[in-house]
Amino acid sequence: MSTAQTGGDGDGRAVPAAGGPGADLDALASLADPLRRALYDYVAAQDHEVSRNEAAEAVGAQRQLAAFHLDRLVAAGLLAEERRKLSGRQGPGSGRPAKVYRRAERQRTVQLPPRDYEAAAHLLAEAVERAGADAALHAAAREAGERRGAAAARERGGAGPASAAELLAALAAMGYEPADGSAAGAVRLRNCPFHTLAGAYPPLACGMNLALLEGLVAGLGAEGVRPRLDPAPGRCCVVLSKNNED
Amino acid sequence: MTAHHLAQLNLVELRAPLESPEYAGFVALLDPINTLADRSPGFVWRLRAEDGADATSLRPFGPDVLVNLTVWETREALWDFTYRSGHLDALRRRREWFSPMARPSQVMWWTPAGTLPTVAEAARRLALLTEHGPGPDAFTFKDDVPAPGTPAAGLPG
Numbered sequence A: 001m002s003t004a005q006t007g008g009d010g011d012g013r014a015v016p017a018a019g020g021p022g023a024d025l026d027a028l029a030s031l032a033d034p035l036r037r038a039l040y041d042y043v044a045a046q047d048h049e050v051s052r053n054e055a056a057e058a059v060g061a062q063r064q065l066a067a068f069h070l071d072r073l074v075a076a077g078l079l080a081e082e083r084r085k086l087s088g089r090q091g092p093g094s095g096r097p098a099k100v101y102r103r104a105e106r107q108r109t110v111q112l113p114p115r116d117y118e119a120a121a122h123l124l125a126e127a128v129e130r131a132g133a134d135a136a137l138h139a140a141a142r143e144a145g146e147r148r149g150a151a152a153a154r155e156r157g158g159a160g161p162a163s164a165a166e167l168l169a170a171l172a173a174m175g176y177e178p179a180d181g182s183a184a185g186a187v188r189l190r191n192c193p194f195h196t197l198a199g200a201y202p203p204l205a206c207g208m209n210l211a212l213l214e215g216l217v218a219g220l221g222a223e224g225v226r227p228r229l230d231p232a233p234g235r236c237c238v239v240l241s242k243n244n245e246d
Numbered sequence B: 001m002t003a004h005h006l007a008q009l010n011l012v013e014l015r016a017p018l019e020s021p022e023y024a025g026f027v028a029l030l031d032p033i034n035t036l037a038d039r040s041p042g043f044v045w046r047l048r049a050e051d052g053a054d055a056t057s058l059r060p061f062g063p064d065v066l067v068n069l070t071v072w073e074t075r076e077a078l079w080d081f082t083y084r085s086g087h088l089d090a091l092r093r094r095r096e097w098f099s100p101m102a103r104p105s106q107v108m109w110w111t112p113a114g115t116l117p118t119v120a121e122a123a124r125r126l127a128l129l130t131e132h133g134p135g136p137d138a139f140t141f142k143d144d145v146p147a148p149g150t151p152a153a154g155l156p157g
Helices: A020-032 A032-043 A051-058 A063-076 A119-131 A134-156 A164-173 A194-202 A202-220 B021-039 B075-083 B086-090 B119-132
Strands: A077-085 A098-103 A186-189 A225-229 A237-243 B002-015 B043-046 B065-072 B106-112
Touching: A032 A051, A032 A098, A032 A119, A051 A063, A051 A098, A063 A077, A063 A098, A119 A134, A119 A194, A119 A202, A134 A164, A164 A186, A164 A202, A186 B043, A194 A202, A202 A225, A202 A237, A202 B075, A202 B086, A225 B086, B002 B021, B002 B075, B002 B119, B021 B043, B021 B086, B065 B075, B065 B119, B075 B086, B106 B119
Parallel strands: none
Antiparallel strands: A077 A098, A186 A237, A225 A237, B002 B065, B002 B106, B043 B065
16 A cells, blocks of 8 residues: 555546646635635535536536536536436437536545645554454544544534434444434435545444444433444445334 | 357455354355345355365365456446345454465466356366466456456546
């Protein structure tokens, strides 16, 4: 492991970074435009591919203007586009595929001055792997999660168990992008904050992640919620299920 | 369909007899996980003892070494079963039962579809990896070795 995997596709293959920190900084700079930022935030938050019309409506912009900025975001590598025949259209012209957008897989990282904690994380993971020290990592992760949860509980100030909204806020603050599935009895996490590590060291990173979330739930005082591994392609390996759903 | 399938050999070293209490949790997972593998998309074959549901009674690599030898249609099929299914939770607990082995304990290689690997072949592939490092004839998940006759996987967009 000689480089940080800033572009890993999550299945263990090492993908070298292209362009370096300068390219990432340029990409992020294109978000300085408020409308472009709003469009990016909206598309990134959806669990489906977004059409130009939907994006324009969501941010209250004209369709042509939204399309211009969406394409600029694609050019910057922040969004990915596909052409798809949209359902529900009939009649002449309905057969022409329309552009739809989703967040690009590519990871962008900017740390100034330059830092590379991701390369360090991969090296440390390799060392834990070789030493077979999974239990020590799980214990450390659980304690770190408890501390974060306890800190969030202190900020809240109130006594008693954390509400579902507080749990979601804590998860969002850690980058998990929780999708509130209260109706389904489980909270799924749309993003893995440790994506490239989980691609290179799945048992280690997913075990660490589970322990971290177990700690968070305990520290926060979120009752009736149990994190468990339920991996599937395209999302975090952990789901938080209601205890009574088991 | 691809003309090649992916074979994988996986070894673990027992710290105590498989029948001892510390392996009860592991033994309890054997049937469910093997059944999960059998039903997984892209699963082709796994080594079993002639009279058994699994390969735990076979010890060709040493009296304390369990052998896992499987064939899958694609790398993705093996990856999804290994790391994106209920198997991951068993892997998360691996150090409860097995310590890292001092030598390479896992190897994969492409095998013509329709042929099944032998234990001797698997041993030869593991020796190749051990002696020469990863290459087209013996590699791991960390290496991007495409099936013979297919272009190398492109970088993700």
